Amino acid sequence: MDKNPCNSQDAEVRKGPWTMEEDLILINYIADHGDGVWNSLAKAAGLKRTGKSCRLRWLNYLRPDVRRGNITPEEQLLIMELHAKWGNRWSKIAKHLPGRTDNEIKNYWRTRIQKHIKQAADQNFQGGVKAMEMMNNINPHEHQAASTSQVDSTMETYSPPYDHDHVVEAFHHGTNTTTALHYHHHHDSNVNENYWSMEDLWSMQLLNCD
DNA sequence: AAGCATTGCAACCGCGGGAAA
DNA sequence: ATTTCCCGCGGTTGCAATGCT
Numbered sequence: 001m002d003k004n005p006c007n008s009q010d011a012e013v014r015k016g017p018w019t020m021e022e023d024l025i026l027i028n029y030i031a032d033h034g035d036g037v038w039n040s041l042a043k044a045a046g047l048k049r050t051g052k053s054c055r056l057r058w059l060n061y062l063r064p065d066v067r068r069g070n071i072t073p074e075e076q077l078l079i080m081e082l083h084a085k086w087g088n089r090w091s092k093i094a095k096h097l098p099g100r101t102d103n104e105i106k107n108y109w110r111t112r113i114q115k116h117i118k119q120a121a122d123q124n125f126q127g128g129v130k131a132m133e134m135m136n137n138i139n140p141h142e143h144q145a146a147s148t149s150q151v152d153s154t155m156e157t158y159s160p161p162y163d164h165d166h167v168v169e170a171f172h173h174g175t176n177t178t179t180a181l182h183y184h185h186h187h188d189s190n191v192n193e194n195y196w197s198m199e200d201l202w203s204m205q206l207l208n209c210d
Numbered sequence: 211a212a213g214c215a216t217t218g219c220a221a222c223c224g225c226g227g228g229a230a231a
Numbered sequence: 232a233t234t235t236c237c238c239g240c241g242g243t244t245g246c247a248a249t250g251c252t
Contacts, residue, residue: 015221015222016220016221016222016245016246017220017221017246018220018221036238037237037238038237038238039236039237039238050222051237051238052222052223052237052238052239053221053222055238055239056220056221056222057220057221059239060220060221061220061221088240088241088242089240089241090240090241091239091240091241092240102239102240102241103219103220103221103241104219106241106242107218107219107220108218108219110218111217111218111219112218115217212252213251213252214250214251214252215249215250215251215252216248216249216250216251217247217248217249217250218246218247218248218249219245219246219247219248220244220245220246220247221243221244221245221246222242222243222244222245223241223242223243223244224240224241224242224243225239225240225241225242226238226239226240227237227238227239227240228236228237228238228239229235229236229237229238230234230235230236230237231233231234231235231236
């Protein structure tokens with residue numbers, strides 16, 4: 001649509017899903033020359049893609065150590081703990097889950113965990129009120145595009161209390177059944193303590209599903 | 211069986227920060 | 232010191248697959 005007709009020879013940049021041929025070109029080029037310097041890599045490899053696109057494809061999909069398949073309950077728990085600590089710092093969280101990409105974790109959070117939180121909160125279960133409180137507790141200090149963009153209003157983004165003023169503790173006591181996530185709000189006037197216990201998580205069936 | 215709705219994930223976009231020129 | 236360029240991050244979108252009526 002915005003193709004420039006003047007210099008069509010180098011202006012054509014491919015977008016959308018990668019073909020097998022493109023994948024092979026990228027894999028082989030990186031095998032020979034290594035990754036990084038993505039813009040020049042894209043040109044040198046003869047790919048009609050932006051460096052950005054090449055980098056994304058490699059890091060999220062083609063990289064040999066990328067781990068695919070179901071997120072394990074342990075990984076899920078770790079994601080929740082780290083998200084409670086750091087919020088939407090997906091790449092930072094991903095560094096603690098070997099083989100998992102920030103994109104995968106982000107997608108997983110949005111499609112699975114966030115949805116379950118919402119669904120569970122909609123039902124009358126024990127922790128629902130607490131979950132809703134937490135979902136509504138949007139931190140005003142952090143960047144939060146979710147609250148400003150056109151995110152579906154029925155599926156508000158849960159924003160954990162990862163303000164510096166908040167202390168988040170995560171415990172591990174051997175098995176996951178005794179693990180607890182504790183969110184402590186100690187300066188919010190309207191919330192004295194928010195505990196999101198493992199019992200709550202289990203009741204949300206977050207850890208039962210594969 | 212067909213059409214519509216929902217889900218899940220790959221990929222794109224815009225922006226900020228840092229390095230290089 | 233300033234500008235330009237590139238990388239990486241987080242948010243968002245597009246679409247194929249799947250489920251539902």
